[in-house]
Amino acid sequence: MDSLITAAARALAAGDPLGALKRVALRDDAPALALRGIAMARLGDFTRAKELLRRAGRAFGPREAIARSRCVVAEAEIALVSRDLSFPSKSLAAARATLAARGDALNAAHAGYLEIRRLLLIGSLDAAERMLDGLDPAPFPPALRVGHELVVAGIAMRRLRTQPAREALARARDAARRARIAALAAEVESTAHLLATPAARLIARGSERPLLLEEVEALMASKALVVDACRYAVRDSRTTISLNRRPVLFALARALGEAWPQDVSRSLLIARAFRGKHADESHRARLRVEIGRLRRALQPLADLNATPDGFVLEPHGRREVTVLALPVEEEHAAVLAFLADGEAWSSSALSVALGASQRTVQRALDALAATGKVQSVGRARARRWMTPPVPGFTTTLLLPAPLPNG
Incomplete structure (x- = not known):
């Protein structure tokens, strides 16, 4: 050399x-x-x-x-x-x-x-x-x-x-x-x-506050019954019930968790789970079916009891019910979470990371760009997406010192 x-x-x-x-x-x-x-x-x-x-x-x-x-x-x-x-x-x-x-x-x-x-x-x-x-x-x-x-x-x-x-x-x-x-x-x-940096939000008894990562860790190790909106599950320190593939059941569980220890009316549950503006008999019938499914799914951790107006979540044992939510919840929040690292992502890379189709990711990026939440550089296959620069934000550099070629 x-x-x-x-x-x-x-x-x-x-x-x-x-x-x-x-x-x-x-x-x-x-x-x-x-x-x-x-x-x-x-x-x-x-x-x-x-x-x-x-x-x-x-x-x-x-x-x-x-x-x-x-x-x-x-x-x-x-x-x-x-x-x-x-x-x-x-x-x-x-x-x-x-x-x-x-x-x-x-x-x-x-x-x-x-x-x-x-x-x-x-x-x-x-x-x-x-x-x-x-x-x-x-x-x-x-x-x-x-x-x-x-x-x-x-x-x-x-x-x-x-x-x-x-x-x-x-x-x-x-x-x-x-x-x-x-x-x-x-x-x-x-x-x-x-x-x-806040990693999540805690929603309990009608109020909410940000949580650091170590506070999330402590919550997961506590006796509380946690409705986990970050991973779409209901859990305590020993048992996890995943509702990741059952979005209607999770929507019902979250509504009940946010209202605990109060009950939730049937009309509000219908609006949260089915996005229906006006509840009719078909919605009420479907709610009865989904509540039955949720009751069976949560049986190891809690009971789901009817009230004159709706339903209430009753955890086994004397313990609190809390909801763990993402720090920011909005449409396409998952895409924004990846772009928050300060790097420029291609839509194909976001597709791999999110486990979604590239077309779905592209639609999300276009919608975010229209509101000024993301911006793109380059064209065609060289096009990259990032969040607008924030003063004082240090980007992540992944290139350590190269070893000499010899």
Whole structure:
């Protein structure tokens, strides 16, 4: 490796993409193309970065399997930070296997973390945890250790384990200080900010208040009967009854939970469950059927009793009934929740993450754009969506310091 390539790689590892470009900007050999691609990614020009990395991958000869695999890993990293979830996971897995077989354990581990972070984005927590269990972070340099701890914290927060999340973030801060890379430190602080941001709303006895993640964790461990409008379930600390595929039953359960300990009139239940403006005999007949189904579904946790005006929820044992709701509830709230990370998403990536059709997602984006809640950049397949910038908001940077190509 010549001195300019070595110097550029060291500049990138130190978090100085401009310094790296000064050394290799005019060169078109394979190592220089790879370093230029990584540098452009660090500067935010992902389209140019992907083009350079693909050229580098083609320029490396068939005997340079490690270098070609590193280009695949770098391209996968760019796809992740630009929210292109369609990047072929098989290509990344093959590159990871090649790197591991050729003795490049650090870049192989980095490829594993990219796949884990993709799994986190699409909500596959079990698969992410299984992959994480197979990675030993002890020999990693500080930059890669930051990525490991952020993954640990991300899984812990999604599992409502705030103390392990705080411990992982403390380790991530320490590793970021040792790495001396500002982008990594910013990402750690951005993740830590989530613990101080309302994660849900508590509705009980006619009032509501915001809850932090640790308060949600405490609520789930309490004796309260929780109507969980975040996951469409009714639960206590030991039993969970999912109503995710039964929207009418959940609408009835939520109405009863919000009114507890009072009853809810039949006309209001009909309006909440069936969206009917005027209740007729067919609505009342259907309500009787659905109430019977809800009574059977909730039998392990509560009774559903009739009153002169309607119905009331009676939890087993002396305990409170609360409703756990999203921080903001409006049409297309799930789309806004993903865009709130500050990154630019394609409609296809949102479709993968939400488990919905791309056409459904596109209609939601068009509706949000019409009210000024989201905005788009680019056209056709390069079109990306984001929320309007908020002063003081730090975007999440997923590109840790690249390892030198050697």
